[in-house]
Amino acid sequence: MPSTLLSMTGTAAAAQADARAGKYLTFQLAHEEFGICVLKVREIMGLQEITAVPRTPVHIKGVINLRGKVVPVIDLRLKLGMATAEYTPRTCIIVTQVQGESGPVLMGTIVDGVSEVLNLTAAEIEDTPDFGEEVAGQYLLGMAKVKGKVKILLDIDRVLSTQDLHNLNAIVH
Amino acid sequence: MSHSSELRWQIEELALRLVVGDSENGMSPGEWIPALQRIRDCALGEQSAQVAAAANAIVERLQAPGDPPADARGVSIALQEGITCLQQAVEFEKSPCGATDLLPAQDPELLSDFVLESREHLAAIEAQVLTIERDPRDAEALNSVFRGFHTIKGLAGFLEIWEVQKLSHEVETILDGARNSRLTITPRAIDVILQGADYLRRWLAHLESSLQKLPSEEPPRDESLLLRIRSLSSTPSDSAPASCELAGLAAAIETPAAPVTPARPATAAQANRRNEAMAVKVDTAKLDYLVDMAGEMVIAESLVRHDSELGALKSPKLQRKIAQLTRITAELQKTAMAMRLVPIGPLFRRMARLVRDLSRQFGKRVEMETQGDDIELDRTIVEELADPLMHMVRNSLDHGIEAPQERAARGKPPAARLLLKAQHQAGQVVIEIGDDGRGLDRDRIQSKAIESGMIASGEGLTDAEVHNLIFLPGFSTAGEVTNVSGRGVGMDVVRRHIEKLRGRIEIRSTPGHGSTFLLKLPLTLAIIDGLVVGVGQERYIVPLFAVREMFRPTRETIWTVQQRGEMALVRGGLLPVLRLYRRFCVAPRSEDPLQSVLVVVEVGGQRFCLLVDELIGKQEVVIKTLGELFQNVAGVAGGAILGDGRVGLILDVDRLYKEKTDDPAR
Numbered sequence: 096m097p098s099t100l101l102s103m104t105g106t107a108a109a110a111q112a113d114a115r116a117g118k119y120l121t122f123q124l125a126h127e128e129f130g131i132c133v134l135k136v137r138e139i140m141g142l143q144e145i146t147a148v149p150r151t152p153v154h155i156k157g158v159i160n161l162r163g164k165v166v167p168v169i170d171l172r173l174k175l176g177m178a179t180a181e182y183t184p185r186t187c188i189i190v191t192q193v194q195g196e197s198g199p200v201l202m203g204t205i206v207d208g209v210s211e212v213l214n215l216t217a218a219e220i221e222d223t224p225d226f227g228e229e230v231a232g233q234y235l236l237g238m239a240k241v242k243g244k245v246k247i248l249l250d251i252d253r254v255l256s257t258q259d260l261h262n263l264n265a266i267v268h
Numbered sequence: 269m270s271h272s273s274e275l276r277w278q279i280e281e282l283a284l285r286l287v288v289g290d291s292e293n294g295m296s297p298g299e300w301i302p303a304l305q306r307i308r309d310c311a312l313g314e315q316s317a318q319v320a321a322a323a324n325a326i327v328e329r330l331q332a333p334g335d336p337p338a339d340a341r342g343v344s345i346a347l348q349e350g351i352t353c354l355q356q357a358v359e360f361e362k363s364p365c366g367a368t369d370l371l372p373a374q375d376p377e378l379l380s381d382f383v384l385e386s387r388e389h390l391a392a393i394e395a396q397v398l399t400i401e402r403d404p405r406d407a408e409a410l411n412s413v414f415r416g417f418h419t420i421k422g423l424a425g426f427l428e429i430w431e432v433q434k435l436s437h438e439v440e441t442i443l444d445g446a447r448n449s450r451l452t453i454t455p456r457a458i459d460v461i462l463q464g465a466d467y468l469r470r471w472l473a474h475l476e477s478s479l480q481k482l483p484s485e486e487p488p489r490d491e492s493l494l495l496r497i498r499s500l501s502s503t504p505s506d507s508a509p510a511s512c513e514l515a516g517l518a519a520a521i522e523t524p525a526a527p528v529t530p531a532r533p534a535t536a537a538q539a540n541r542r543n544e545a546m547a548v549k550v551d552t553a554k555l556d557y558l559v560d561m562a563g564e565m566v567i568a569e570s571l572v573r574h575d576s577e578l579g580a581l582k583s584p585k586l587q588r589k590i591a592q593l594t595r596i597t598a599e600l601q602k603t604a605m606a607m608r609l610v611p612i613g614p615l616f617r618r619m620a621r622l623v624r625d626l627s628r629q630f631g632k633r634v635e636m637e638t639q640g641d642d643i644e645l646d647r648t649i650v651e652e653l654a655d656p657l658m659h660m661v662r663n664s665l666d667h668g669i670e671a672p673q674e675r676a677a678r679g680k681p682p683a684a685r686l687l688l689k690a691q692h693q694a695g696q697v698v699i700e701i702g703d704d705g706r707g708l709d710r711d712r713i714q715s716k717a718i719e720s721g722m723i724a725s726g727e728g729l730t731d732a733e734v735h736n737l738i739f740l741p742g743f744s745t746a747g748e749v750t751n752v753s754g755r756g757v758g759m760d761v762v763r764r765h766i767e768k769l770r771g772r773i774e775i776r777s778t779p780g781h782g783s784t785f786l787l788k789l790p791l792t793l794a795i796i797d798g799l800v801v802g803v804g805q806e807r808y809i810v811p812l813f814a815v816r817e818m819f820r821p822t823r824e825t826i827w828t829v830q831q832r833g834e835m836a837l838v839r840g841g842l843l844p845v846l847r848l849y850r851r852f853c854v855a856p857r858s859e860d861p862l863q864s865v866l867v868v869v870e871v872g873g874q875r876f877c878l879l880v881d882e883l884i885g886k887q888e889v890v891i892k893t894l895g896e897l898f899q900n901v902a903g904v905a906g907g908a909i910l911g912d913g914r915v916g917l918i919l920d921v922d923r924l925y926k927e928k929t930d931d932p933a934r
Contacts, residue, residue, distance in 0.1 A: 160915050197896065
């Protein structure tokens with residue numbers, strides 16, 4: 096619900112900011128720094144061979160074996176509509192636990208490189224400015240300014256919503 | 269706690285007071301009347317007219333001026349009788365209305381445990397009752413049936429399922445009588461006990477659906493059954509001589525058919541009980557995790573074993589240690605897998621009951637034998653197997669086995685033989701359902717198939733091909749439709765069931781000598797044998813049970829048929845070809861079919877060819893779900909971890925074929 100988020104005023108927005116405060120894992124994607132709530136992160140692993148699953152949207156890279164579990168992997172650049180890039184030795188997979196339709200599921204996201212874990216206070220987090228319709232605003236929790244640099248905080252549950260992916264599936268077919 | 273239990277509790281306390289109470293000073297009527305009046309008022313408040321009346325009767329008796337129970341003994345007797353009346357009344361009244369509000373008040377976990385446990389008891393009861401039928405003097409079997417009903421009664425009482433408790437109690441009374449030699453187990457008693465078990469089963473089904481929040485009707489109380497049970501248990505002195513005669517008569521009929529081996533069942537029963545005591549219930553999620561970890565361990569072990577640096581050491585000592593590790597990991601994986609397996613024996617014993625009922629209904633005499641009861645299969649398979657097995661047993665009794673006169677005319681023993689047998693064969697479990705009846709009638713199947721337009725003529729068809737016609741939908745040769753078979757929804761459903769379990773069904777039949785159905789099933793649904801194939805950079809796993817053969821096509825064997833796409837000539841027939849790289853949008857190593865391999869697969873009786881780049885090998889893989897994200901990906905049934913630790917996709921051959929026929933251009 097991006098519109099409600101953006102239209103929030105005064106005290107409500109402050110309460111929202113409080114809920115957003117906490118530890119974030121930051122990573123790079125193209126020239127930007129992003130952050131996701133550290134509680135969602137299960138582990139970080141180097142890039143490994145991914146088995147492609149046929150006839151799925153292009154941002155779904157396939158599946159990997161995570162200690163006996165088959166875990167889907169998403170290319171976050173493609174998912175967020177950014178230009179694709181060659182994978183480098185810094186490229187890695189962040190395995191997150193997100194809310195699926197029938198309980199929590201593990202999902203991997205490919206990012207350009209992991210930076211650090213930041214402790215963000217409510218004062219450092221601001222609401223996302225209104226970029227207009229075409230920006231994937233519903234994926235954003237807010238913006239954080241740390242040492243003069245802006246980090247974009249992602250709502251990873253929404254980014255990796257399986258429902259969303261199903262809809263895409265339907266469009267692809 | 270409901271009101272009814274409050275009432276019960278008050279009465280119990282009264283009874284307790286009577287037992288414990290000091291007889292000298294506690295027996296003045298005035299001490300008891302207030303408590304009784306409370307019970308009466310409480311009962312009136314709940315519209316339990318009988319309890320209220322009973323309570324009132326005691327009060328009146330205690331207060332009666334003309335008949336003063338002057339001494340303590342008189343009061344005590346009056347109270348004892350009165351309280352017994354009260355207990356009966358509350359038992360009788362509360363059972364129906366106690367049941368209606370039972371579910372919300374109860375702990376669902378306890379209830380589901382009760383359902384599970386009672387099912388096990390009922391299964392054991394049925395098996396043992398059939399043993400008793402053969403030998404009414406089998407004390408061990410009798411005791412075991414008694415114990416079964418007794419346990420159910422106790423649990424039902426604890427969970428306040430009064431109908432179940434009541435019926436178990438009544439049946440238990442018969443069995444107790446039999447244990448004390450007060451009455452004999454007659455065939456009628458056997459019927460009643462089995463019907464009692466059926467009634468309990470209906471209740472369990474009701475409880476189970478209520479637990480799952482499904483709409484379900486509470487089974488109505490079967491008054492006539494209760495009456496029949498009571499008439500058996502209450503008049504042992506009158507009916508004993510008659511039933512003795514009956515039993516003798518029954519024994520005279522049954523004895524030649526049933527060889528009595530009292531020693532073995534007893535030990536088997538003891539062994540069973542020991543097994544039960546040693547079993548632990550484990551959450552399946554934990555088991556799955558264990559299986560995952562064991563699988564990973566095997567892969568990790570294999571990576572270590574094949575590590576080139578370790579190999580360069582050329583140390584025999586190290587080699588021995590690694591070999592030991594290999595053995596242990598393999599054993600660990602096997603054990604983890606075996607934990608999901610259960611013996612097939614209980615399922616066979618359920619069939620014994622069916623055979624008994626049906627043989628009476630059809631007026632046929634059948635002797636059932638089971639072999640390989642201890643063969644183990646995946647729990648899911650055993651559960652899913654119940655329906656098809658039941659169907660085949662019915663078919664066998666209805667169509668296969670002849671009536672006694674007909675058998676006599678053919679020089680066969682009057683009692684037919686039905687064999688249920690399980691055995692291991694080449695990593696699979698083979699279940700045989702065999703009878704010595706009339707066998708499949710080739711001519712009748714053929715004419716029926718021609719009549720319903722399934723085939724043009726039977727010429728050139730082998731016996732096996734004709735037999736397989738019975739698996740086509742809508743096929744039935746039964747002259748008339750009975751309530752057990754002959755509706756034409758039979759064998760095709762059976763085959764679909766078996767194929768869903770990744771099994772195969774085969775028929776062996778000799779006219780006049782009987783027929784045998786062979787079910788070839790995997791040990792477990794968690795593992796499949798897969799053929800690993802390569803397409804471009806990708807590897808896929810074709811389930812081996814679907815693979816018939818594979819070959820490299822030549823220019824003569826591959827055709828493009830107008831409007832029907834590509835076909836391959838296989839053993840004189842044309843089969844459609846599906847190029848896997850096209851379907852999956854993968855870049856192949858070569859688009860030339862002559863450089864590729866054709867894998868002939870069969871599903872639902874339909875064959876087609878998969879075109880792949882190369883065959884990599886055969887591997888046993890643990891099936892893993894791809895999760896909700898990929899649940900709609902057509903043609904992929906799941907994933908599996910391959911030997912190098914990567915994920916391979918398991919093909920859904922059925923879906924591939926269906927899409928192929930939807931879209932011949934692909």
